[in-house]
Amino acid sequence: MPGRDIIIRIGGGIKQMVIGMKIGIFESKDDPFIQDVISSLRGYETEFVLLGENEIPPNPDYRVVIYRYGHHDPYITEILKVLSLRGTYVINNPFTFSITNKIMDANSCSFLDIPHPKTIALPLIDEEPEGLKEPAWEKIEKVMKFPCILKSYDGFAWDNVYIVNSMSELKNLYDSMKSRTILLAQEMIKYKHYYRVFCVNKKYVLFVKWIPKPHGLGEYIYSDLAEIENVKEKIINWTIELNSILDFDFNAVEWCIDENGNPFLIEAFNETPDVPKGRMPEGYYRWIVDRFVECIKEKANSNARNRNIFSPSIFLKNQ
Helix, strand or coil: CCCEEEEEEECCEEEEEEECCEEEEECCCCCHHHHHHHHCCCCCCEEECCCCCCCCCCCCCEEEEEECCCCCCHHHHHHHHHHHHCCCEEECCHHHHCCCCHHHHHHHHHHHCCCCCCEEEECCCCCCCCCCCCCCHHHHHHHCCCCEEEEECCCCCCCCEEEECCHHHHHHHHHHHCCCCCEEEEECCCEEEEEEEEEECCCEEEEEEEECCCCCCCEEECCCHHHHCCCHHHHHHHHHHHHHHHCCCEEEEEEEEECCCCEEEEECCCCCCCCCECCECHHHHHHHHHHHHHHHHHHHCCCCCCCCCCCCCCCCCCC
């Protein structure tokens, strides 16, 4: 496919550059999901990206870049931001990709009025803190019920996640970790149903029942949505709204439903969602591959741009 001329106005002048039609991929070459995606992109030039020294700004050889590394590398993220500014469409948006943590998770839900477990951020305090103070434990004791969850603000794959049964246990764990990471104390929801809800291209939503387990051992199973019929549409609308605000084209949002039928968003950011071929029901797996490929093709054949630092703030929606 030929490149596309993009006209960029800079100050009083106009600069013309050609955006390549290649699709670049950051992912293991052996990943079955990305191999199935590439097989479905026949007719499009795809290649695995290898970054070395990069002139700044780099030449935007790619119309679309798919970033699927599980734990984002700061160097790659910053280069992707520059490519995005110069016309490459990055999945997912590197400007919001780099702010995803559990503090933003909780505050995004609060901003959008999405039900979410009560969460308290506990500061990282080294030997000589400046501008920080110890948590107000008396206040926390009044608002946080036990057992609760203690977790790292940027953890993943159940890293540094603890069930805490008392205030003294919470204090002791915090004291042992407060110089290493920001911690969150979070309400523990007793759930009846748990779902990973995949959202593709900010419009397609798939519910997959999920049995959460540590160390990547969670299980995907077939879902009978009759059990959540009364809240399904709300969850769909909240999920699409969240991903639209974040400018995420591929995300898996984790929802649980408590014994009273109330939904809670547990995890807002799985911006490189696990799509394990062979461990996920085949119909769900093919649905995700097909919708993801459709999304990539749509971006490759359009003038779409990621929202960026020169765009309106993602949190000006209600102002």
